[in-house]
Amino acid sequence: MASGPDKSGEGKQGKRALSTRLTHAARDRKLTQGGVNPVVQRASTVLVESASKLFEPGGWTYGRHGTATHAALKDALAEIENADHCAIVESGLLACTIPFIAFAQAGAHVLVGDNTYGPTRRFCDRTLSRWGCETEYFDTTIGAGIEALIRPTTKLIFLESPGSMTFEIADAPAIATAAKAKGVVTTMDNTWSGGVFHKPLSLGFDISVQANTKYVSGGADVLSGAIFANSEALFARLKETIADLGVNTSADDAYTVLRGARSLAMRMDRHQASAVEVARWLDAHPSIRRVLHPALESDPGHALWRRDFSGASGLFGIVLKSSETLQVHAFLDALELFGLGFSYGGFESLAIYCDPQLKRNLTKPAYGGPLIRLSIGLEDPADLIADLDQALKALD
Ligand SMILES: Cc1ncc(COP(=O)(O)O)c(C=O)c1O
Incomplete structure (x- = not known):
């Protein structure tokens, strides 16, 4: 149906359409071992090739850091959101809460859209508050007016557009611009669009999160979330948080999400x-x-x-x-x-x-x-x- 300009943009595979890029993503032989699909690599223990590799920076040394199956899924998901970096976690809710954990601290103030998904709000009201962070909800039609709500202590702006129950569309670029001017990190819950119809990172948001549980997997049979960013520094902070929490999806779930994402x-x-x-x-x-x-x-x-x-x-x-x-x-x-x-x-x-x-x-x-x-x-x-x-x- 008629819609706005095509925001599919360029993924890692260039200007090809998303359907083509999703078909051909994650097909590296290292991941597939010759099959069309990646291997389902279940691993806790990883054997390194030699003692010198035990402490190699960035080396794959333990299952919690992911396996070939996770690498394949990240490759494909990054194509959807035109993202440089992607992390996978066990649920969409965890993908929503990790940016708060990564960027808020005791004494911090966070701004959260008033139409945000209930369990994300519950995390702010129940858990974040216990850590000494103040959550202020804002009317998501606020646009550039968000500037007046930003305080020196504001660490994160979290938005869901449209709201997944009331469907208001926010002026996301205006909010991103105001936040950027004050050095505040912005996160968009992009689940409604499946990542296909809306590219928050291209609209100036720092982080986009997705409940793969919904459209991306499409089979109503798996829980999964993804976090996307382009900035290396921001992503490093997100990855540290994920490592500190010790979360990682099972290889079987990663495979299931990838299978759905192809279509x-x-x-x-x-x-x-x-x-x-x-x-x-x-x-x-x-x-x-x-x-x-x-x-x-x-x-x-x-x-x-x-x-x-x-x-x-x-x-x-x-x-x-x-x-x-x-x-x-x-x-x-x-x-x-x-x-x-x-x-x-x-x-x-x-x-x-x-x-x-x-x-x-x-x-x-x-x-x-x-x-x-x-x-x-x-x-x-x-x-x-x-x-x-x-x-x-x-x-x-
Ligand atoms: C907008 C939105 N964000 C996040 C989530 C959480 O996803 P999950 O159920 O995978 O935790 C949901 C689930 O309904 C959702 O609707």
């Missing part, structure tokens, strides 16, 4: 096309008050989305006209093709009721009805529309 670009095109078709149909439905989808011209974030994104994923919100909880439950329970589940990005469509889990410190958005989030999977959109049509009758 990411094609899947995202399908998620996008189907979701826009379903969103437009819902927008015209008499039981729907509003659709929250940045690719719709009527959406408040549409202009910024056109400017900074090259497409939209399959995740968006709808506001029902009915306000009775029982009716909301009846609608959700009547769905046959949409499972009720707290994830997205997989091949299967999902729905959740958002209001009970919407956490805000500033203003809670007033939509005038219950907010439902839909994740549009790889089913035929006509079948999904038919399913929604019959389930919406439960609201009558």
Whole structure:
């Protein structure tokens, strides 16, 4: 579907399309041993070739530092975000929290978008606060106005655009520019776009994080996260933190994510096309008050989305006209093709009721009805529309 300028840019393999680069990434014979795929190298113990290599800087001396399978996955993921550096961790949430651990310290102040994913907020409120760091939430429509919130002690600005439940698009370049002028590190949770349709590092962000659990792996069968940066110094700090925490994904999980990532670009095109078709149909439905989808011209974030994104994923919100909880439950329970589940990005469509889990410190958005989030999977959109049509009758 029509979208903003192509931000796929140049990866390590030059100007080729992302689908081509993802097909050919991580195919070095050292990683594949002649197969098409990398080996699944399970290792804790690593045998070095000679005593002189035991303490070689940067040498691979222990399984926690990753194996050939991890190297292959990092290679491919770096292509998605046009990143110079990539680290893999066990979950998307860990990818979100590691930049805080790396850059905040006792007495520090961090700025976090008020629409940020609940568990990331919970980490700030529960754990970061115990370490003596202050979290201040900001309205993500703030743009360049973020400058007024930056203090001498501000160490990190964390943003999710669009918010994965309320779908506001932020002026990320303006926030990045203000942060850079004051030497504050910026991190973007880029999970909604799957990394395909949005390149935070190219828009001036220092760090991009991704829950591979969602679109990148695409199979709804693995938990994984990735952290991307271009600056060597920033990445060195992130890597130190990862080493200090002692985290590393299993080789089997790394393999599973890579297997999914090969088809990411094609899947995202399908998620996008189907979701826009379903969103437009819902927008015209008499039981729907509003659709929250940045690719719709009527959406408040549409202009910024056109400017900074090259497409939209399959995740968006709808506001029902009915306000009775029982009716909301009846609608959700009547769905046959949409499972009720707290994830997205997989091949299967999902729905959740958002209001009970919407956490805000500033203003809670007033939509005038219950907010439902839909994740549009790889089913035929006509079948999904038919399913929604019959389930919406439960609201009558
Ligand atoms: C925007 C966003 N960031 C991070 C995560 C965390 O990912 P994981 O479940 O892999 O920890 C999620 C999961 O739903 C998410 O929606």
